[in-house]
Amino acid sequence: MHYSSVKSAVLSGLRVVKINVEADINTKSVAQDWEIVGLGDTSVKESRKRVMSAIKNSGFGIPHGRITINLAPGDVKKEGALLDLPIAIAILMAAGKINSDGKWFLIGELGLDGSVRKINGALPIMLEKDDSATAVVPMDNQMELSLVNMPNTYAVDSLVDAVKLIEGEKFPPIEKAILRERRTYDVDFSEVHGQEVAKRALEIAAAGFHNVLMKGPPGSGKTMLARRLPTIMPPMSEKEIIESTKIYSAAGMLDGSPITQRPFRSPHHSASTASIVGGGAKAKPGEVTLAHNGVLFMDEMPEFKRDVLEALRQPLEDGVVTVSRVKESHTYPARFLLIGAQNPCMCGWYGVEDGVHHCTCSISEIIRYNKKISGPIADRMDIFVNVPHVDYDQYASMKDAEPSKKILERVMNAVEIQFKRSGKQNGKLTAKEVKRFCALGDAEEAFFKAAAKKLGLSGRTMEKTLKVARTIADLAGEEKISTAHLAEALQYRKKEEIFV
Ligand SMILES: [Zn+2]
Secondary structure, three states: OOEEEEEEEEEEOOEEEEEEEEEEEEOOOOOOEEEEEOOEOHHHHOHHHHHHHHHHHOOOOOOOOEEEEEEEOOOOOEOOOOOHHHHHHHHHHHOOOOOOOOOEEEOOEEOOOOEEEOOOOHHHHHOOOOOOOEEEEEHHHHHHHOOOOOOOEEEEOEHHHHHHHHOOOOOOEOOOOOOOOOOOOOOOHHHOOOOHHHHHHHHHHHHHOOOEEEEOOOOOOHHHHHHOHHHHOOOOOHHHHHHHHHHHHHOOOOOOOOOOOOOEEOOOOOOOHHHHHEEOOOOEEOHHHHOOOOEEEEOOHHHOOHHHHHHOHHHHHHOEEEEEOOOOEEEEEOOOEEEEEEOOOOOOOOOOOOOOOOOOOOHHHHHHHHHOOOHHHHHOOOEEEEOOOOOHHHHHOOOOOOOHHHHHHHHHHHHHHHHHHHOOOHHHOOHHHHHHHOOOOHHHHHHHHHHHHHHOOOHHHHHHHHHHHHHHHHHOOOOOOOHHHHHHHHHOOOOOOOOO
16 A cells, blocks of 8 residues: 555644645655645645655655655645644555554654654644544643643654554553642732722722723833732633633744743734734734733833724724634634723823923823823723822832732632622623623612713713722622712723823
8 A cells, every 4th residue: 555644733823724644655656756735835845854854864764656745625725844743654654664554643843853843733733633533742742732631642752752652552641730820920019019099990900800091100110010910810710721822822932831820911012913913924813812811911002003902992892803814814812901001191291290300292292192092992991090100208108018919819709709690700791781780779879870970971981880880899898889889980980181
């Protein structure tokens, strides 16, 4: 027999495409030659050299004749080096150098020396493997794969071992690891002195999954505060760990271990739309997807490009982002907590009276700057909070700050209450659910009505205020939303005035 076939798969975005790798050897051909057909890109074409060297350097000898490798289906573009291992095995089988009747599923890049190397996207691919086949994967992908139960799956670090395994030698199967979140952050809220209002706002944000916009002059601690937000967010669930690990695996950003801490992404304001939402030549996931299950921090938010801010609408609304390419479109998960930060004006010092800094902006410049965060994006921010300049006297009189662990305890209690009541955090409630779960008593209703009229609140703002008030009540462990909870929530609304 001079024909063989094994199974493999490639990623298109985050979508898994199953591939049949077929090898045919024409032994009658005098010329020793081979080709790969079936829409492989450059990295697949380069596979030829790697596979040839790996076979030779593993001591198997290059089969004689004309070798044809077919990657089916032929109409799907195949990217990446992960087809090296299945191609090499298919060739060795067709050449009669391996004896096996089993069904094999293989992924792995080959080194010229015959080593099997780590690939990108192992977890998403293996989650969709056909269970009837025995799988062979790179040893260096073992840790990410141990997140889930992988029956019939074996890890190897060389082509020689892959051949031994296929010929029946016993290898230990990949065992499922016990999932534990790594809660060792190198930052902590105990390091942030002062800024009690902003810290309170972030505690509410973490408890209820509410987006926040912080406004304050340079050096007031906005970035410092945002960076510490993941330390007070609930631990990731097993489902979230798998989702995030799949994303980082596909993006080639996994250092071997699974993602067990909530991601914190802080793209620079000069970032392109493609790098934020995803796309480009290889349909890579963007920052909004890398931030899935975690925090997307946009410092200097008004400085981001108009279309970047516009592109945030879909993920903020639907928790997913759709990236269109020439022939196809990809949908990626993108549910993140958005934390924006901005200066009060372009120069940064509007409203600061410390005798040293002075705002040099005109009133119209200040208005124009602040208008950049308006409309649909402002609509999606639930909490607006000022982070004022701290002067020396205030700084010197500050007490020791509360550690993240203490804040997290309150957050966790509030999260538990929310899940028992509605199955989700308050920030994710739909308009209909807000009516049901954020209902007010008569006195509270009267207070809220009067406030809404006096302040001229829009329907959108009223809904956000109710959600935030619900979280404030949950943090206090109270079943009913009180006027005090409503009053605090109203403090976090977007104020039309430009002054801080
Ligand atoms: Zn200014």
